[in-house]
Amino acid sequence: MDSANGQSMTDRAVPRIGVGVIIVRDGRVLVGLRRSATHGDATWQFPGGHLEFLESIEVCAEREALEETGLVVHARSRGPYTNDVFAENQRHYVTLFVVAEAPDGEPERCEPELCLEWRWCGWNEIPEPLFLPIAHLRELGYRPPGV
Numbered sequence: 001m002d003s004a005n006g007q008s009m010t011d012r013a014v015p016r017i018g019v020g021v022i023i024v025r026d027g028r029v030l031v032g033l034r035r036s037a038t039h040g041d042a043t044w045q046f047p048g049g050h051l052e053f054l055e056s057i058e059v060c061a062e063r064e065a066l067e068e069t070g071l072v073v074h075a076r077s078r079g080p081y082t083n084d085v086f087a088e089n090q091r092h093y094v095t096l097f098v099v100a101e102a103p104d105g106e107p108e109r110c111e112p113e114l115c116l117e118w119r120w121c122g123w124n125e126i127p128e129p130l131f132l133p134i135a136h137l138r139e140l141g142y143r144p145p146g147v
Contacts, residue, residue, distance in 0.1 A: 015092040018084075020048040020133055021061045022099045023073055024146040030069065030107055031126050031134075033116040039086040045131035051096070061098035069107035069118060073100040079144060082136035095133040099144050123147040 023030040023046070034045045049064040051057065058075035065073040079097030086092070107118035121127070123143055126134065 015094055017051040018048060018093045018095040018133065019051050019057055019060045019064060020046040020079075020095050020097045021065045021073065022046055022079060022097055022144045023065060023069075023071065023102050024076075024099060024144055025102060025120065027147050028120040028122055029126070029144065029147055030071075030102075030118055031121055032068070032107075032118045033127075034131055035114050035116060039089040039091050040131045043129045043131040044127050045134065046097075048095075057096050058098060061100055065100065065102070068111055068115065069102075070110050071102040071105050071107055073102045075100045077145075080137065080140060080142050082133045082140070084132045084136060086132060093133070095136075097133075097137070099146075 031044045047065045047068045051060045075098050077099045079099050082095045084093045
């Protein structure tokens with residue numbers, strides 16, 4: 001185990017699968033200010049997390065959104081993916097995006113140690129700095145339907 005970042009060499013050699021949830025409501029998307037000891041601290045992100053063994057991408061998106069925001073979301077469609085290498089922390093993720101809707105309720109900070117605030121933003125008004133997967137989405141020219 002590497003005491004500097006809590007990962008073994010084997011862990012670093014295997015990319016992980018992340019799922020980002022692009023929740024769309026009234027032409028805006030939900031973003032949160034990330035808190036992380038491992039990577040992407042103080043960047044703006046979508047709700048999301050790790051895909052668990054045997055879990056579908058859509059179920060993961062719905063679960064993560066509920067755990068992090070308290071919102072019941074409905075996955076509408078799969079979005080693009082990004083290849084994200086966090087060089088400073090020697091982490092590699094493939095991030096799969098899901099476009100979802102949350103017709104009711106307002107987001108809560110259900111995991112305050114991981115997110116300082118949630119905010120609805122227009123696609124071009126997401127604050128910076130961006131979490132690397134969102135920056136990569138922008139580089140791809142992606143724009144979710146409905147925003």
